[in-house]
Amino acid sequence: MHPERFESWLTVGTHGLYCRPGGFHIDPHSAVNRAVITHAHSDHARAGHDHVLATRETLALMKARLGSAAKLGTQALGYGETLQVGDVTVRLVPAGHVLGSAQVVIEWRGRRAVISGDYKRSADPTNPPFELVRCDLFVTEATFALPVFTHGDAKGEVAKLLKSLKQFPERAHVVGVYGLGKCQRLIALLREAGYAEPIFLHGALAACCQIYESFGVELGALKPATGAKREELKGAVVLAPPSAIADRWSRRMPDALTAFASGWMRVRARARQRGVELPLVISDHADWRELTRTIHETGAHEVWVTHGREDALLHHIQSTGRHGRALALIGREDEES
Numbered sequence: 001m002h003p004e005r006f007e008s009w010l011t012v013g014t015h016g017l018y019c020r021p022g023g024f025h026i027d028p029h030s031a032v033n034r035a036v037i038t039h040a041h042s043d044h045a046r047a048g049h050d051h052v053l054a055t056r057e058t059l060a061l062m063k064a065r066l067g068s069a070a071k072l073g074t075q076a077l078g079y080g081e082t083l084q085v086g087d088v089t090v091r092l093v094p095a096g097h098v099l100g101s102a103q104v105v106i107e108w109r110g111r112r113a114v115i116s117g118d119y120k121r122s123a124d125p126t127n128p129p130f131e132l133v134r135c136d137l138f139v140t141e142a143t144f145a146l147p148v149f150t151h152g153d154a155k156g157e158v159a160k161l162l163k164s165l166k167q168f169p170e171r172a173h174v175v176g177v178y179g180l181g182k183c184q185r186l187i188a189l190l191r192e193a194g195y196a197e198p199i200f201l202h203g204a205l206a207a208c209c210q211i212y213e214s215f216g217v218e219l220g221a222l223k224p225a226t227g228a229k230r231e232e233l234k235g236a237v238v239l240a241p242p243s244a245i246a247d248r249w250s251r252r253m254p255d256a257l258t259a260f261a262s263g264w265m266r267v268r269a270r271a272r273q274r275g276v277e278l279p280l281v282i283s284d285h286a287d288w289r290e291l292t293r294t295i296h297e298t299g300a301h302e303v304w305v306t307h308g309r310e311d312a313l314l315h316h317i318q319s320t321g322r323h324g325r326a327l328a329l330i331g332r333e334d335e336e337s
């Protein structure tokens, strides 16, 4: 192991990324002894690890989604706190992605690596903003790593939804949202925009909302959609997981108008495929400009890329004089984008 050669102490093995001098994996895709978890999305937080280190919020979300966060023990680390793990120090700093999401800052013999997990730079009322940490190695996601991806302002997208509600006061606005992150961000953005009506939830979304509220994120009046009166649902916002917006569940809503909040809604064909009438481009991932800006601002000379679509970003990294590498990690999906 040599501190200058990151690939000698941050290795990619059968379980994923492994920090050798610390003796732990970061977001492993299968069960390991010691895991540090960046956030609770299913492609990062798997079940069955013996020991898990994460933020308190991530541990609570893992417990709710997986039954338990770890088999033998969990350790919570607050943002900004430093912990000695084996021969390295570990610090978690906000990634701005979803509640509890953290970048993992690892230092070993004067070298600093930042594993960002998933992140975004745009404002999100439900979690603290991405914190920039200067480093030697930056490990970045690449979910929307093509120059065509520009997410724009989420507030503008929420305004579109509010306008449609005024225009079609008889129609239930069924909005597809991912259960962890997008759902709560959309609710909070609606509240910020002055929308005070009850918001109706598909049953699958309730648990994560409760955890957000338990950590002090105010979401206003929420009601279960199932069992609500038809009259109440007319002209209401009804949030549902993406899988439910096209099925029988949403056909029970009065004259459902289907919307979907996702970074993928930038791609018109995706919206058409899903039969989405009102696409809302709201993403919890960095777009192309945020990715390239962040890489630049970290000052890292070495940048490793995860999450598919890495070709364009690698080309950008190399053309700006940095050393780039595609990390072939299995099990990273764009499912919750």
Ligand SMILES: [Zn+2]
Pocket: 039, 041, 097, 118, 336
């Ligand atoms: Zn994620």
Ligand SMILES: [Zn+2]
Pocket: 041, 043, 044, 117, 118, 307, 332, 333
């Ligand atoms: Zn991810």
